[in-house]
Amino acid sequence: MEPKDNRASILTCALELFAAQGYDAIGVREICSAAGVTKPTLYHYFGSKRGVLETLVQERGAPLLARVQQAAAYAGDLRQTLRTLVLTYFGFADAAPTFYRLLLGLWFAAPNHDAFQVVARFNEQQHQVMEALFNAAAHDHGNMRGRQRIYAATFLGMINTYVGLALNGYLELTETHALQAVQQFSYGIYS
Amino acid sequence: MEPKDNRASILTCALELFAAQGYDAIGVREICSAAGVTKPTLYHYFGSKRGVLETLVQERGAPLLARVQQAAAYAGDLRQTLRTLVLTYFGFADAAPTFYRLLLGLWFAAPNHDAFQVVARFNEQQHQVMEALFNAAAHDHGNMRGRQRIYAATFLGMINTYVGLALNGYLELTETHALQAVQQFSYGIYS
DNA sequence: GTGTTAGTATACCGAACGGTATAGTATTTG
DNA sequence: CAAATACTATACCGTTCGGTATACTAACAC
Structure with missing residues (x-):
C-alpha cells in the first residue's frame, strides 16, 4: 500500500x-x-478550482514541453526535426491520453473562459518553440521567411488534429501516420 | 425598427x-x-438550455451542411472537389465566425459532456459526406482504398484547424491558404 | 511541555444554477 | 361573445455551485 x-x-x-x-x-x-x-x-x-487546473497543466505539461524543446533543436535538417517532433508528440499522447484529452478539450474553447486561458498559455509556449525552430530553418530556406508563424501554428494544429482524431477513434497514432503527416506538411513548405 | x-x-x-x-x-x-x-x-x-443549443446547431448548421453536400459531389476530379470544399468551409466560417467558434469550441470537448454530444452529431454528418466523397474517389484511385475514413477525418480536421487558427488570429482564411491546404492534403494521398 | 506548522474534517455561507407553477394578455377561432 | 391558443411576466422551487470559518490532530521545534 x-x-x-x-x-x-x-x-x-x-x-x-x-x-x-x-x-x-x-x-x-x-x-x-x-x-x-x-x-x-x-x-x-x-x-481554488482553477488552481487545480493550473497545477495540472503545469506539472503534467512540463515533461511534454521539455521533450518538445529538446526535439525542436534545429541542426540543418528540418524534415528530420519535424519527424522527431511528431513522434515526440505522438509518444506523449500515447502515454498520457487523458491529459492530452484535457488539453484538446480546451484547445479552441471559448476565449473568455477561465479554463481556456490556462491552457492557452501552455499552448503559446509550444508555439514559441515551434516558431523558433522555423525561424532557424528560415535561414537555410529563404522561401520560408515571413511565414514562420503560420508554419508553427499549422504544424501544431496538424499534430493536435491527429491526436484528437486518434482519441476519438478515427485513426491510430502509428509511426506511419507520423511520417506521412510530416511528409505532407513539408510538401506544403518546400513547394 | x-x-x-x-x-x-x-x-x-x-x-x-x-x-x-x-x-x-x-x-x-x-x-x-x-x-x-x-x-x-x-x-x-x-x-431546455440544451434545446437552445440543439436548435442553434441545427438551424445555423443546416446551410453549411447543404453547401457542403453540394460541393462534395464527385465528378472525377478529386483535387478540384477538395478545393471547392475548402473554399466552401472558409466562406462559411468567414460569414458566420461566431457560429463556427461555437462548433470548434466543442470539437474535441469532453466526450461525456452534454454540449459535446450535440455538436458531435453534427460533425458526424459532415464526416459522412466526406467519407462518401472519398469512397467515390477510391474507385478511380485504388491506392486510396481502405483509408477513406482516415482521409475524411484528417481532411475535416485540417479545415477545422485552419479555421480555428484564423479565429485566434494566427492566420487568415485567404484563397491562397485554401489552395495550399488542398495541395498539401492531396500530396499526402497520391504519394 | 509549549509553540508552531501542516494537514484534515464538520458544518456552513451567499449566490447562482436549471427549471416551473401560476397568472395574465393578446390574438385567433368558433 | 365565448373559448381556445400562443406567448410572456412575477415569483418561486430545490439543488448545486465555489469557497470558508472553526476546530481538531499529528509532527516537529525549542
Whole structure:
C-alpha cells in the first residue's frame, strides 16, 4: 500500500474527471469525493478550482514541453526535426491520453473562459518553440521567411488534429501516420 | 425598427454568449436578459438550455451542411472537389465566425459532456459526406482504398484547424491558404 | 511541555444554477 | 361573445455551485 498522498490523488482524480466530463461540468465536491478527501484539503493545496487546473497543466505539461524543446533543436535538417517532433508528440499522447484529452478539450474553447486561458498559455509556449525552430530553418530556406508563424501554428494544429482524431477513434497514432503527416506538411513548405 | 422576434433574438444572443464564454459558463438568465425576455419565454420555445443549443446547431448548421453536400459531389476530379470544399468551409466560417467558434469550441470537448454530444452529431454528418466523397474517389484511385475514413477525418480536421487558427488570429482564411491546404492534403494521398 | 506548522474534517455561507407553477394578455377561432 | 391558443411576466422551487470559518490532530521545534 503506497503512503496516501492526497495532493497527488486530487490531481489524478481531477484530471480524469475534467477530461471525461469537462472542466465546468465537474464540481469541487466530485473531485474531493473521488479522491477521498474533503474540500478544505483541496483548497489547502491549490487555493481554488482553477488552481487545480493550473497545477495540472503545469506539472503534467512540463515533461511534454521539455521533450518538445529538446526535439525542436534545429541542426540543418528540418524534415528530420519535424519527424522527431511528431513522434515526440505522438509518444506523449500515447502515454498520457487523458491529459492530452484535457488539453484538446480546451484547445479552441471559448476565449473568455477561465479554463481556456490556462491552457492557452501552455499552448503559446509550444508555439514559441515551434516558431523558433522555423525561424532557424528560415535561414537555410529563404522561401520560408515571413511565414514562420503560420508554419508553427499549422504544424501544431496538424499534430493536435491527429491526436484528437486518434482519441476519438478515427485513426491510430502509428509511426506511419507520423511520417506521412510530416511528409505532407513539408510538401506544403518546400513547394 | 424590426418587429421583435423573441425566438430569433434568444438564438442570436445565446450564440454570441456561448461562443464567447462557453456553453457551461452561460446561464439561462444571462441569455434571457441579453435577449430582453424572461425565462418562461425561452422555455416555451426551446424546452431546455440544451434545446437552445440543439436548435442553434441545427438551424445555423443546416446551410453549411447543404453547401457542403453540394460541393462534395464527385465528378472525377478529386483535387478540384477538395478545393471547392475548402473554399466552401472558409466562406462559411468567414460569414458566420461566431457560429463556427461555437462548433470548434466543442470539437474535441469532453466526450461525456452534454454540449459535446450535440455538436458531435453534427460533425458526424459532415464526416459522412466526406467519407462518401472519398469512397467515390477510391474507385478511380485504388491506392486510396481502405483509408477513406482516415482521409475524411484528417481532411475535416485540417479545415477545422485552419479555421480555428484564423479565429485566434494566427492566420487568415485567404484563397491562397485554401489552395495550399488542398495541395498539401492531396500530396499526402497520391504519394 | 509549549509553540508552531501542516494537514484534515464538520458544518456552513451567499449566490447562482436549471427549471416551473401560476397568472395574465393578446390574438385567433368558433 | 365565448373559448381556445400562443406567448410572456412575477415569483418561486430545490439543488448545486465555489469557497470558508472553526476546530481538531499529528509532527516537529525549542
